[in-house]
Amino acid sequence: MSMKDDQLLMDLVAARAVPGNEKQAREVFVNYAKDFADEILYDGLGSVIAKLEGPKGSPKIMFAGHLDEVGFMVKAITDEGFIEFQTLGGWWGQVLLAQQVEITTRAGNIIHGVIGSKPPHVLSAEARKTPYEISKMFIDVGASSKEEVEGWGIRAGDMVTPYIEYRRLNHTKFLLAKAWDNRIGTAVALRVLENLKDTDHPNIPYAVGNVQEEVGLRGAKTSTNVIQPDISFALDTGTAGDTPGMTKEEADSKLGKGPQIVLFDASMIAHKELANFVIDVADELGIPYQLTFIPGGGTDAGSQHVSGTGVPSLPITVATRYLHSHTSIIHEDDFENTVKLMTEVIKRLDKDTVEKIIHG
CATH class of the missing domain: 2.40.30.40 (Peptidase M42, domain 2)
Structure with missing residues (x-):
């Protein structure tokens, strides 16, 4: 992981931002996104949207983390x-x-x-x-x-x-901090925005930092209404099942084994064609991934997919140990592979592909 990535993660987890009071995390988002975005937008609740220009009439692609942490x-x-x-x-x-x-x-x-x-x-x-x-x-x-x-x-x-300090655990790739839920999803959104900036993307990308996810996926409702996307992704954290006492039925994802493609959670059933498309891209490029079910929690995709007349949506998450505690742990390979997968997926979402996904 580059020093720039390390600094981005440190800045994000250092921010203090609970539901309804996300200002510090939003400031980090804007400070990073302003170097890459063509336009910065907001919804009325405080969610922030970094837009890249694309071909006129091309599909709008939303990929959103949430700024708030449990507190x-x-x-x-x-x-x-x-x-x-x-x-x-x-x-x-x-x-x-x-x-x-x-x-x-x-x-x-x-x-x-x-x-x-x-x-x-x-x-x-x-x-x-x-x-x-x-x-x-x-x-x-x-x-x-x-x-x-x-x-x-x-x-x-x-x-x-x-209160906890960001720490790389004992010279490994395991990273300890508060608020990985969901500063890591926010970091993924920002890095994907940067990656897309100078590419020939066949769409109009929107990187988003939503507010108030932890109290009912609220900011995602309003930000999705602002964007009115054709396709949307929620970038979040998911439960890891690789610690003592966890059963396969509770969670079977492992840290370091790739992003989680969430097929079902408490807030939605993943859009089948969109999930298949993402899986095919990962297989094509040899990017590791984990198919997962999270029946005990939801993501902002739960609000995104029922916005407007309906939006094909999918949660892509980073497996995390000890969610909703002071001391959560992620693996840097999962961060990097999630960024890579999302970048490559969005670069392939042209008008014809999006039409095929929507209409099967």
């Missing part, structure tokens, strides 16, 4: 200076306790904290066997009163994000 929002401040929070996106309580977080105030200041709870010393034997409820957790920022917390500029509605 939290300040809900209330107790008299003693502890912070109650609202989850944004799907969290499992057992991955939250004792984790460090950052609160971003309206002024842009960062307040560091930790998610706390009762220690085991005071829990009964029965209570220790029961998962701790998220509603009983709180954030400790080292304050002594509500007034002190408010004096730091913290108020209800402020963004709270996981």
